[in-house]
Amino acid sequence: MNEYNKIEKKLNLSFKNLKLLESALNHSSLKNDNALIQSNEILEFIGDSVMYFIISEYIYINDKEQITSGDMSIIRSNIISNETFGMFAKKIHLDKHIKISKGQNKIGISDLMLSNCFEALIGAIYIDSNLENVKKFIFDNFKIEIHDLFSKRPIKNEKMLANESRQKN
Amino acid sequence: MNEYNKIEKKLNLSFKNLKLLESALNHSSLKNDNALIQSNEILEFIGDSVMYFIISEYIYINDKEQITSGDMSIIRSNIISNETFGMFAKKIHLDKHIKISKGQNKIGISDLMLSNCFEALIGAIYIDSNLENVKKFIFDNFKIEIHDLFSKRPIKNEKMLANESRQKN
Numbered sequence: 001m002n003e004y005n006k007i008e009k010k011l012n013l014s015f016k017n018l019k020l021l022e023s024a025l026n027h028s029s030l031k032n033d034n035a036l037i038q039s040n041e042i043l044e045f046i047g048d049s050v051m052y053f054i055i056s057e058y059i060y061i062n063d064k065e066q067i068t069s070g071d072m073s074i075i076r077s078n079i080i081s082n083e084t085f086g087m088f089a090k091k092i093h094l095d096k097h098i099k100i101s102k103g104q105n106k107i108g109i110s111d112l113m114l115s116n117c118f119e120a121l122i123g124a125i126y127i128d129s130n131l132e133n134v135k136k137f138i139f140d141n142f143k144i145e146i147h148d149l150f151s152k153r154p155i156k157n158e159k160m161l162a163n164e165s166r167q168k169n
Numbered sequence: 170m171n172e173y174n175k176i177e178k179k180l181n182l183s184f185k186n187l188k189l190l191e192s193a194l195n196h197s198s199l200k201n202d203n204a205l206i207q208s209n210e211i212l213e214f215i216g217d218s219v220m221y222f223i224i225s226e227y228i229y230i231n232d233k234e235q236i237t238s239g240d241m242s243i244i245r246s247n248i249i250s251n252e253t254f255g256m257f258a259k260k261i262h263l264d265k266h267i268k269i270s271k272g273q274n275k276i277g278i279s280d281l282m283l284s285n286c287f288e289a290l291i292g293a294i295y296i297d298s299n300l301e302n303v304k305k306f307i308f309d310n311f312k313i314e315i316h317d318l319f320s321k322r323p324i325k326n327e328k329m330l331a332n333e334s335r336q337k338n
Contacts, residue, residue: 041238042229045245049225056218060211060296069210076214127229131300 007097013125013137020124025094027113029101040120047123050134055079059150067154074154079146086111088142089118176266182294182306189293194263196282198270209289216292219303224248224315231319243323248315255280257311258287 001009004018007025015021020043028039059072067075078084089095095109098117125134139146170178173187176194184190189212197208228241236244247253258264264278267286294303308315 042241045238045241046225046229049222053218053222056215060215069214072211072214 011092011137012140015124015128017128020128021121024120024124025097025099025117027098027100027104027117029104030099032101032103040117043120043123043127044116045123046126047119047121050122050126050131051085051119051138052076052080054131054135054138055146058146062150071154074156075150075152078152078154079149082112082115084145084149085115085118088145089114091145092141094118094121180261180306181309184293184297186297189297190290193289193293194266194268194286196267196269196273196286198273199268201270201272209286212289212292212296213285214292215295216288216290219291219295219300220254220288220307221245221249223300223304223307227315228319236323240323243325244319244321246325247321247323248318251281251284253314253318254284254287257314258283260314261310263287263290 004021008015008018008021013021019038023038024040024043026037026039028041030037031039055076059075063072094114094117098109098113100109100113122134122138125137173190177184177187177190182190188207192207193209193212195206195208197210199206200208224245228244232241263283263286267278267282269278269282291303291307294306
């Protein structure tokens with residue numbers, strides 16, 4: 001059993017194409033060490049959109065009658081954030097499994113890198129299987145966290161306030 | 170055959186719940202005339218995420234090997250834009266079918282209103298049926314436009330450049 005089989009088992013996943021899991025864990029800095037390596041940016045691109053869709057649907061299904069669309073957007077931004085996804089990544093120990101370059105190793109692993117790695121993992125699961133499997137993975141692992149973020153009073157985060165202030169000026 | 174049956178027929182759609190089509194065409198200004206009316210903002214919320222996912226997948230499937238994730242994001246932003254969705258809305262004559270308040274009628278219908286109405290229609294189709302039907306509707310009606318936007322050299326639009334400039338300052 002190789003390293004990726006072990007990670008797969010720990011995450012309770014079953015990849016048809018284990019190379020996708022491998023790519024999802026490869027940070028772009030690795031290309032500094034080896035230009036031919038398949039890093040996780042393309043999987044992150046698709047995973048980002050999968051998460052945006054799944055979380056939007058979750059918010060719609062769970063509260064479409066009671067809150068305004070403005071509040072729905074605030075809740076969505078609070079869930080779809082580098083902070084939240086960084087936290088999700090740590091919960092499933094992606095910080096132990098992400099591969100980074102020697103140079104990056106000296107600087108360390110940021111929350112943004114972990115958030116991107118989480119999105120790439122979601123992209124990998126989607127490309128390897130389907131939306132239903134992604135939803136299962138998300139709600140098996142983060143149901144409580146998502147429910148808590150969803151149930152909090154919608155409060156605009158710093159990024160939203162900064163964007164609004166910039167749009168006014 | 171009522172008005173909405175006619176629109177449904179023109180758009181080659183078949184709603185189980187025709188109220189969803191009706192809501193999708195109701196601009197929020199209508200609430201000024203009748204506070205109880207169901208306007209299209211919640212459907213727009215879900216339609217936005219459906220479009221983001223479908224277009225991301227389209228870009229991924231069609232060019233995952235040849236362009237960078239940065240260029241994929243630029244292409245996505247050019248397709249997922251009020252300008253493009255406003256153009257899609259006009260192509261299927263949503264400007265003829267959108268309902269607005271008497272006050273708004275004096276000001277007129279903006280591209281942003283049409284873009285939002287288009288997203289709400291996508292949300293309505295998704296809620297009424299499934300992703301496959303949305304994809305069919307999108308590619309039956311806008312295949313050429315999406316392919317053209319996808320094939321253009323990725324050039325950052327004004328909004329992207331403005332965001333980058335703000336982030337630097």
